[in-house]
Amino acid sequence: MGITPTLPVELARLPRPDVVHVFGFRDPVTTGAAAWYRLAGVPYVFEPLGMFQPRLRKVALKRALDATLYRSVGRGAAAVVVASERERQGVIAYGLRPEKVHVRGNGFPSPEQAAAGDGDLRAQLGIPAESPVALYVGRIAAGKGIDHLLEAARQIPQVHLVIAGPDDRHGVTALIRQAQAAEATAGRIHVLPPREAPPRDLYPQADVFVLASEGESFGMVAAEAAAAGTPVILSERCGIAEFFADEEALIVPYDQASVVAAVRRVLTDDKLRDRLVRGGVEAARRTSWDHVTDVQEKIYRTVASRTAARKFSTDRS
Numbered sequence: 001m002g003i004t005p006t007l008p009v010e011l012a013r014l015p016r017p018d019v020v021h022v023f024g025f026r027d028p029v030t031t032g033a034a035a036w037y038r039l040a041g042v043p044y045v046f047e048p049l050g051m052f053q054p055r056l057r058k059v060a061l062k063r064a065l066d067a068t069l070y071r072s073v074g075r076g077a078a079a080v081v082v083a084s085e086r087e088r089q090g091v092i093a094y095g096l097r098p099e100k101v102h103v104r105g106n107g108f109p110s111p112e113q114a115a116a117g118d119g120d121l122r123a124q125l126g127i128p129a130e131s132p133v134a135l136y137v138g139r140i141a142a143g144k145g146i147d148h149l150l151e152a153a154r155q156i157p158q159v160h161l162v163i164a165g166p167d168d169r170h171g172v173t174a175l176i177r178q179a180q181a182a183e184a185t186a187g188r189i190h191v192l193p194p195r196e197a198p199p200r201d202l203y204p205q206a207d208v209f210v211l212a213s214e215g216e217s218f219g220m221v222a223a224e225a226a227a228a229g230t231p232v233i234l235s236e237r238c239g240i241a242e243f244f245a246d247e248e249a250l251i252v253p254y255d256q257a258s259v260v261a262a263v264r265r266v267l268t269d270d271k272l273r274d275r276l277v278r279g280g281v282e283a284a285r286r287t288s289w290d291h292v293t294d295v296q297e298k299i300y301r302t303v304a305s306r307t308a309a310r311k312f313s314t315d316r317s
Contacts (some may be wrong), residue, residue: 007032018121018304019046021077025051026062026070028291034073043307045299046077050217052091066094078303081219081296084239090217100187102299106218107289111281112237114200116226121205125190132267134161135206135230137199140169140176140191145212145235148259150179152210155166155190155260159267164202166194201226206275212252212259222249223287224277226280231273233262245288247272248279267301 006012008028020037025029025048037044052074054062074080074091082088082103088101127133136149140163153161167173179185192199198221203209209225210233219240226232232242232249241251250256250266266273 001007004032008036010037011118012057016040017042018307019230019300021047021081021300022077023047024049024193025073025259031073034076038072043267043303044076045081045303046074047081048074048087048091050087052087052096053094055215058265064110075135078307079299081299085242086215086237086239087217102295104299105287105293106223107292107294108223108238108243108287109200109300111227111229111284114204114224115220119201119205122203125160125162126187127190129283131158131160131188132207133205133227134159134164134263134267135202135209136161136165136211137165137202137209137225138165138211139168140170140172141191142170142172143214144172145214145259146172146253147175148212148256149210150175150189151256152260152263154182154184154268155263157184159263160188160190162192162202162206163192164192164194164199183224195315198224200224200228203230206230208233208263210259210263211235211238212254214314216240223284225306227284229277231261231276233258233266233281237255242317245279245281248283248291249274 011033020042022034022044034044041122054066070089077100080091080096081104082091082101083106087186088103091101092098123127134149134152137147138144140146146163149161153159163176169236174187176191180189203225209222210228211219211222212235213219214237214240219238222232222234222238222240226249234249234251235254236251238253244251250262252262
C-alpha cells in the first residue's frame with residue numbers, strides 16, 4: 001500500500017496527458033489518480049492486474065470497499081485492460097461493461113534472452129544426474145496446485161520436485177514439510193529461498209515446468225519457462241493457456257489425477273517432450289512484447305481519439 005499525501009500536487013504539476021494508464025486496484029495511488037483524472041476530464045485505462053475480483057484474504061471487507069470507496073475506479077475508466085479472456089470474464093461478472101474490457105495479454109520473454117541450462121541446481125540440491133526434475137515457480141499458496149505436484153512426486157518415485165517462491169502462509173508449507181519427511185518422498189522435495197528477480201536460470205535445468213493452478217489471470221512464469229525451452233504443463237484455469245497453440249504446452253484439467261498423468265507422460269514420452277520444447281519457444285516468438293505493445297498502443301489511440309471526438313462535438317455545439 002503506497003501512501004502518498006502529495007499525489008494531487010505531483011499530478012497537478014504534470015502536463016495534461018491525452019490518456020492515463022492506471023495499474024492495480026484497492027490502493028491509495030490507484031484510487032487517487034483515477035479520481036483526479038476523472039475530475040480533470042482526462043480518460044484513463046484501468047489495468048487491475050488480476051486484483052479486481054476479491055479473493056483469498058478479507059473477502060468480505062474487499063467486497064464492501066469495492067461497492068463504495070473503489071466502485072468508481074473501474075466504472076469510470078474509458079477502457080479496462082486484462083491479461084486473458086479468463087480475466088475478462090471475471091471482471092465482467094463482477095460488474096464491468098463487456099464493451100470496455102480489452103484482452104491485451106502479456107509478452108513472453110525472448111528465447112534469445114533465456115538463461116543457458118548450465119547451472120548447478122543438481123549439485124546444489126544433491127539430485128542425481130539420471131533423476132528428472134519437475135519445477136514450480138511462484139507463490140507457495142493454496143490453489144496453486146502444489147498439492148498435485150507433491151502427489152506426482154509420491155507416485156513417480158524417481159522425480160525430484162523443486163519449488164521456488166515466497167511463502168504466502170496459507171498452510172501449504174506444512175504439506176511440503178510433511179512430504180519432505182514422508183518415506184515415499186523424503187530427499188526428493190526441495191524448496192529454494194525466494195529471489196527478488198525471476199529465477200530464469202532454473203527453467204533450463206528442469207525437465208518439466210508445472211503450473212497446475214486453480215486460477216491465474218495470466219501466469220508469467222509459464223511464459224518464462226516456455227521461452228527457456230522447458231516443457232510446460234498448465235491447468236486449463238490459467239489465463240496464459242489460451243496463448244499456447246497445440247503442442248506448445250500440455251493443458252490439463254485442474255484435478256490431481258490429470259496433473260500426475262501429465263507429469264508422467266512428459267517425462268516418459270521423448271517425442272512429446274521434444275515437441276513441447278520446440279512449441280514453447282515458438283509460442284514465445286509469436287507472443288512477443290512488440291506484439292503486446294502494438295495492441296496497447298491501439299487501445300490508447302482509440303481512447304484518446306474517442307475523447308477528442310466528444311470534445312470537438314461539444315465545442316461545435
